[in-house]
Amino acid sequence: MLSIRHIVKQYANHRALDDVSIEIEQGKVFGLLGPNGAGKTSLIRIINQITGPDSGEVLFNGQKLDQSHISRIGYLPEERGLYKKMEIGEQILYLAQLKGLSLQEARKRAKYWFQKLEIESWWNKKIEELSKGMQQKAQFVATVIHEPDLLILDEPFTGFDPVNAEIIKNEILELNKKGATVIFSTHRMESVEELCDSIALLNLSKKILDGKVKTIRNAYRNGTYILEYEGEKADTSASAPFEVLSEAATDEGYQLKLRINAGSKVNDVLQYMLPRTAISKLEEVIPTMNEVFIQTVSKAK
Amino acid sequence: MHKIILIIKREYFTRVKKKSFLLVTFLVPVLFIGMMALIGYVAVKQNEMGDKKKIEVIDESGWFANKLNAANNIEYVYKQEDPAAAKKNFLNAGYDYLLYIPASLNAQLISENKPSTGVTNNVESALNAIAQARRLADAHIDSAVLASAQKGIDVQGLQMTESGIKNAHVYASYGVGLVCAFLIYFSLFLYGTQVMRGVIEEKVSRIIEVIISSVKPFQLMLGKIIGVGLVGLTQFIMWIALTLTLSTVVGSLVQKGVKVRTEQATQMQKAMGQQTPKADVHPDNMMGSIMEEVESIPVVYTVSCFLFYFLFGYLIYSALFAAVGSAVDSETETQQFMLPITLPLIFTFALSQSVIVNNPDSTFSVWLSMIPFTSPIAMMIRIPFGGVPAWQLGLSMLLLVLGFLFTTWVAGRIYRVGILMYGKKATYKELAKWFFYSE
Structure with a gap:
């Protein structure tokens, strides 16, 4: 649905994006990850046509991105903000009309969303009278009211308490189920694992990793396993087919974190351990996105 | 758009x-x-806004006897008194001002406080008008002749336009x-x-x-x-x-x-019985x-x-x-x-x-x-x-x-x-x- 091809963005003293290419599939939730200053915001601004790239192009459903696509994109910036002295309902209507809705349609949909998020009693309140969480909900409505095909959410859960974060998460998933493609920029890796189908990782203006979340995590497997056994501490000093990374006592026995040596298999581990102890659990450790993130970014340094 | x-x-x-x-x-x-x-009101009413002033007049010159008439909130009261005694008693006499005109015509206007410029100017112009009329009469000059002789010349600014000469305004x-x-x-x-x-x-x-x-x-x-x-x-x-x-x-x-x-x-x-030139x-x-x-x-x-x-x-x-x-x-x-x-x-x-x-x-x-x-x-x-x-x-x-x-x-x-x-x-x-x- 969105093809980002060889984007370069140069500012006076630094290159914000260096030949970045990303494919985002229709109807998926896509995670745009990277440390601070990696170029995520620059890329998001290019997709939103707030700025233009120096070279490269962005295709929206195969067409070169232009002004007609603006009404099909919904953008929730990381730094939220609404007019402080304007009434919240009026403000949502204004922003919806700027996205191309008629006044009647905007009013109808705003009422729907206000009821759904249980904020209809705030319609005539000014933003400065609302708590931060309430402002965020209003801002979310402004982002989705024109039913965009592409939702770009930059850290959508900051400022929400856990209950409201859950509500917003479910709304995002529901919109996704109805067909909206979601680009999701965040530092919270646990929500990436939970929500995203695919990701791209930017670091120092370059894309250093992309693909399906499952594939990436699998690719980062390095033969690390958790093994638990009962009873006395087993002696693993003699020519084991693995290396012990850590060892800890549990209520029933011990837990080992181990890495299998090159050329050995899981079966070799079992064969080695079976005569020595009573195995209660053996499980492969699949790296979390957090680990993938830290590992890739620090390697790039 | x-x-x-x-x-x-x-x-x-x-x-x-x-x-x-x-x-x-x-x-x-x-x-x-x-x-x-407010500015307009004050400008119009400035003379009425003050209190009525009473001036005690001692005229030794004899030029102004009963010729000063009440105007601009000023009332003149003529007294035949020794100026030195009048000055001494002034503070108790109950007048606002004491106007002393010696034979030399170098008039003095005395007040408990400093005399206000408004009153001083009014008195001065009243005295001048009377003195001028008398001097003209002494010199046998008709005041009407003088007035016509003193008539100023106005220069009118004009503008030449296609439709003729117009006032320039x-x-x-x-x-x-x-x-x-x-x-x-x-x-x-x-x-x-x-x-x-x-x-x-x-x-x-x-x-x-x-x-x-x-x-x-x-x-x-x-x-x-x-x-x-x-x-x-x-x-x-x-x-x-x-x-x-x-x-x-x-x-x-x-x-x-x-x-x-x-x-x-x-x-x-x-x-005052006379015409001020240019005031018409x-x-x-x-x-x-x-x-x-x-x-x-x-x-x-x-x-x-x-x-x-x-x-x-x-x-x-x-x-x-x-x-x-x-x-x-x-x-x-x-x-x-x-x-x-x-x-x-x-x-x-x-x-x-x-x-x-x-x-x-x-x-x-x-x-x-x-x-x-x-x-x-x-x-x-x-x-x-x-x-x-x-x-x-x-x-x-x-x-x-x-x-x-x-x-x-x-x-x-x-x-x-x-x-x-x-x-x-x-x-x-x-x-x-x-x-x-x-x-």
Whole structure:
């Protein structure tokens, strides 16, 4: 649905994006990850046509991105903000009309969303009278009211308490189920694992990793396993087919974190351990996105 | 285009709906008229406003015996007394003043406090009038002959036009020009800073990123400028309407006051039994001639020029104000960028009151009325005097429109980068860099 091809963005003293290419599939939730200053915001601004790239192009459903696509994109910036002295309902209507809705349609949909998020009693309140969480909900409505095909959410859960974060998460998933493609920029890796189908990782203006979340995590497997056994501490000093990374006592026995040596298999581990102890659990450790993130970014340094 | 209209509507209605807008719109004419009325009232009633003064007169010269008549709240009481004794008793005698006229005519006016200049002047002119009449009589000169001999010569300013020679009415041109220049000067600041504040508000509240993901920064800037401009136009029209209504009411009251005063003046002249030369301008004639002067200015021409220079002057400056707003994070940081914007305005306004208004056709004035940053004020001084050649007016307007397009283009390029820059203290070098950023 969105093809980002060889984007370069140069500012006076630094290159914000260096030949970045990303494919985002229709109807998926896509995670745009990277440390601070990696170029995520620059890329998001290019997709939103707030700025233009120096070279490269962005295709929206195969067409070169232009002004007609603006009404099909919904953008929730990381730094939220609404007019402080304007009434919240009026403000949502204004922003919806700027996205191309008629006044009647905007009013109808705003009422729907206000009821759904249980904020209809705030319609005539000014933003400065609302708590931060309430402002965020209003801002979310402004982002989705024109039913965009592409939702770009930059850290959508900051400022929400856990209950409201859950509500917003479910709304995002529901919109996704109805067909909206979601680009999701965040530092919270646990929500990436939970929500995203695919990701791209930017670091120092370059894309250093992309693909399906499952594939990436699998690719980062390095033969690390958790093994638990009962009873006395087993002696693993003699020519084991693995290396012990850590060892800890549990209520029933011990837990080992181990890495299998090159050329050995899981079966070799079992064969080695079976005569020595009573195995209660053996499980492969699949790296979390957090680990993938830290590992890739620090390697790039 | 549709989006710009939405932006204009929002900018306009949020401002017009504010309580402070209504307050300023209604209060300014009331205060203005109130101030004028008060000044007029005080001017008319200044003599009646003080208490009645009683003056004890000791006349040793014999020139003024019973010739000083009560006028201007002053009452004269003649006494035959020894001056030294009178001076001694003055504090207990119950008079406000003691007027002592020795044979030498070097009169003294004594008071418990310092004598007021108003009373002193009144007494002085009363004495002079009487003394002059007597001296003329002594010299056997007919006072009527003298009056006709002293009659001043008026130089009438005339203007040669295609339809013949007309009265030039320079004073009305003077007044209208200064008022127009002041209004433009004042409104450029007033509404320009409103644009700047609006830009800063959007930047500080961070709504800017949401909005420019829907519209182009240039559209937002233009919408804001036009919206605020319409607010200004609304306010001006309301001010003019309210001022006219109020001044008609107040004006009729003031005119009554003028009539009263005129009657007093004629009475006084009669009482003195002599004619003061040059004082024979009848106030009704004066009013009439003021009206005639005002009417001598081509209203439609002047008003249309005023609207043009007001509009484009506002546009050229508000674009710069918008650029300044985009470059800073708060209003306190605007100072360093404001100076180059306000300098040409203050410069022209200061000059307009002396150099331009006195020599509206000098080379200097012509130059100032051509340069887009100074022409809105400078040209509005020249226009009421008439005689601005059509080519000069046309060129000035063309340059102003070009200047507007150019500054808006420059401001737009700075604005689009500035609104997304936070926490970076902008310098002129920085602004120049922003200007050259590609889209």
